[in-house]
Amino acid sequence: MPTIQNFIFISFMLFSYFGFSQTVEISGMVNSFVEVENIHVLNKAEQAFTITNAQGEFKIKAKLNDTIQFSSLVHQSKYVVVDKNIMMFKAMRVMLEEQVNELDEVVVGKVLTGNLFSDINNVDGKAPINFYDVGIPGYTGRKKTQSERRLSQAGDFKPKMLPGMLLGGASFDPLINAITGRTKMLKKRVEHEECEALMRSVKVRLASDFFRSNPLDEAYRMEFFYFCADDPNFVKRCKNQTDFNILLFLRSKYRDYMQNRSEGSD
Template structure:
């Protein structure tokens, strides 16, 4: 190999090494089913600290192999190691799980011995009374999520004897009107839609991801990013909810081609 070619190769290797060893500013975004504002982002190695904004966005200084910690009162702490891909794109996307505080175990009533006959004789219990027993109507459908209940309360339409709303014979409650004006109802609708999309995406991941990635190879560290890329599609719920696995895989395949094309364009 001519000397000049060796010099070029050596220069390229040296510049790549120096670029990865340097401290760069990384732009990132945090995703979560709960609030994404004011999440603590800490890089102890560089003594750099910041918090996320209302959209979950942040910027922090880091170099290759630094460990960045994400924490808040409502999230489980998460540690992300800065790898070559993060350094190359100077960007990251982090999904945080909600913190669930478990209560200490409490024993209520009599302690069972494990002997079936003794326990049956020692336990005094009555069958619970439900609405069928007392002859009143009751709800037997799917239990709403917390966000769905909040949305229902925020946009409540209260019927009144003399009130009217466009001839419907009802009036919107004061709270519902305030929620509509302040944008809270719109925010809750977006949250319900986001939770539906998130639950659908995780269901698809559990059922189909392993088979899909066998025929559509993708590095392990990019698979969740790809699935969120699919979930961000405006037609994701329409194309995947209550659809056959075949139709869902067709949708994933089309998004896979878009995702790989975007990655290729970003690298170039």
């Protein structure tokens, strides 16, 4: 009897693994307090892209642990990792928050706000001391994103860490996260967010100049930049590069993009 139970258990685990590793079509619904039509839905892992209809409905292909991004001009971008429940029901529902663009505050004269450091900068007198003045080391670099913090907490397992874990001197979390695939998933998410941020930075800086000499309908410009970001060499060609080199890359992708659109319309 134990042998039969073990066989059933192993069969179930194999069925679940191979079932969830397959790419399926997921039906989804986007909810929001503002407009839900024409929201971009992107799954870079499957090279899949679509937009929502007037009811916020969409369909997109995905597999377990894929990250699906939702973005629009009036919503805050959101990332959803495809879990086992989504794979099982082949459905998902996403709530998006409105993107609020606050205007800069206009202050006339010297107004005290109640914030100590703000008020010190707003009155006559000497500037407050900082950690350099008193010889205390401090961090002034870029703040980590939420995904980067989660990746740091998950740990990156190395074989040399195993003796310390077995002797009780180190946590088993890095090993567990490596086995379950959580660390790999978080690394992919960090890379995806870095690529997304770079793509938006390139768009803001260069879109106006680029489309002046490379005409493209406004409705397809965001799709074009996602097309560029899907290139495996996108980060290498655009990160820490001069605007001239980036424009050369965009120009090469523009030709490919227009050719794809031409073939798709035939």
